Amino acid sequence: MKTLAIYSMKGGVGKTATSVNLAYWAARSGLKTLLIDLDPQGASSFYFRIKPAKKNWGKRFFKAYENLLKQIKASDYEHLDIIPAHLSFRNFDVILDGLNKRKGRLRKILKGMKKEYDLVILDCPPSIGHLSEAVFTAADQLLVPVIPTTLSERTFEQLLDFFREEDYSKKKILAFFSLVQNQKSMHKNTQESLRSKHSLFLKSVIPFSADVENMGEHRAPVDQFARNKPANKAYYELWKEVARKLK
Numbered sequence: 159m160k161t162l163a164i165y166s167m168k169g170g171v172g173k174t175a176t177s178v179n180l181a182y183w184a185a186r187s188g189l190k191t192l193l194i195d196l197d198p199q200g201a202s203s204f205y206f207r208i209k210p211a212k213k214n215w216g217k218r219f220f221k222a223y224e225n226l227l228k229q230i231k232a233s234d235y236e237h238l239d240i241i242p243a244h245l246s247f248r249n250f251d252v253i254l255d256g257l258n259k260r261k262g263r264l265r266k267i268l269k270g271m272k273k274e275y276d277l278v279i280l281d282c283p284p285s286i287g288h289l290s291e292a293v294f295t296a297a298d299q300l301l302v303p304v305i306p307t308t309l310s311e312r313t314f315e316q317l318l319d320f321f322r323e324e325d326y327s328k329k330k331i332l333a334f335f336s337l338v339q340n341q342k343s344m345h346k347n348t349q350e351s352l353r354s355k356h357s358l359f360l361k362s363v364i365p366f367s368a369d370v371e372n373m374g375e376h377r378a379p380v381d382q383f384a385r386n387k388p389a390n391k392a393y394y395e396l397w398k399e400v401a402r403k404l405k
């Protein structure tokens with residue numbers, strides 16, 4: 159089982175849109191996938207219409223973990239389950255709070271699911287704190303959406319600095335350009351500049367697209383309502399590239 163966290167300390171960069179579409183493609187490719195919505199606003203849960211889970215989990219591990227498992231819900235898609243936000247967030251807070259070695263606790267909890275799932279995707283809220291550090295420890299890969307503007311460049315460098323200072327492995331970080339508008343020279347220049355400085359940028363790029371915005375209206379991944387559109391192809395390519403890195 160692999161854990162992929164979609165993370166940025168910046169808000170509104172496309173973390174949730176990416177989590178939802180990648181979770182969808184992962185499940186489509188046959189991986190048993192669990193999407194955990196850590197965002198207190200619960201956007202990921204909103205995009206998938208959630209049905210009650212059919213899974214019957216036994217009494218394992220400690221209570222908080224048990225409670226978390228009980229919250230697993232089936233989605234409309236085969237191989238894809240979800241832990242909705244308001245539930246998981248409250249529980250993770252409880253799990254991570256007041257415990258020693260809490261940084262490693264989330265990792266341990268997720269490892270307990272390895273028989274049931276091939277991939278866990280964490281849709282993270284935009285912050286840096288206890289929860290993020292637990293995420294940095296738990297994730298095999300951190301996928302960071304970066305909007306190619308000067309401001310995002312600085313935020314991205316801050317994340318790299320934090321990893322260096324706190325001794326997290328930089329190898330965990332994968333980045334990609336999100337909400338890209340290539341007609342803007344700032345977007346083009348920033349992509350060039352960041353690619354020349356850092357080798358951890360993926361080739362795939364997610365364009366700015368009304369089809370992604372429309373996920374809210376359709377409450378579904380892009381493939382379900384805009385199959386032949388560039389944004390859908392872009393998410394599929396991103397998934398394939400990420401899947402290769404997760405191996």
Ligand SMILES: Nc1ncnc2c1ncn2[C@@H]1O[C@H](COP(=O)(O)OP(=O)(O)OP(=O)(O)O)[C@@H](O)[C@H]1O
Pocket residue numbers: 168169170171172173174175176197201282283284336337338364365366367368370371372374
């Ligand atoms: N590629 C895109 N093109 C156009 N709009 C997009 C794209 N990706 C995301 N959006 C829109 O931008 C807004 C923010 O996207 P999203 O919720 O995925 O970001 P986020 O990083 O999860 O935000 P938050 O930090 O608040 O959790 C949403 O309204 C979404 O529909």
Ligand SMILES: [Mg+2]
Pocket residue numbers: 173174175197201282283
């Ligand atoms: Mg979000």
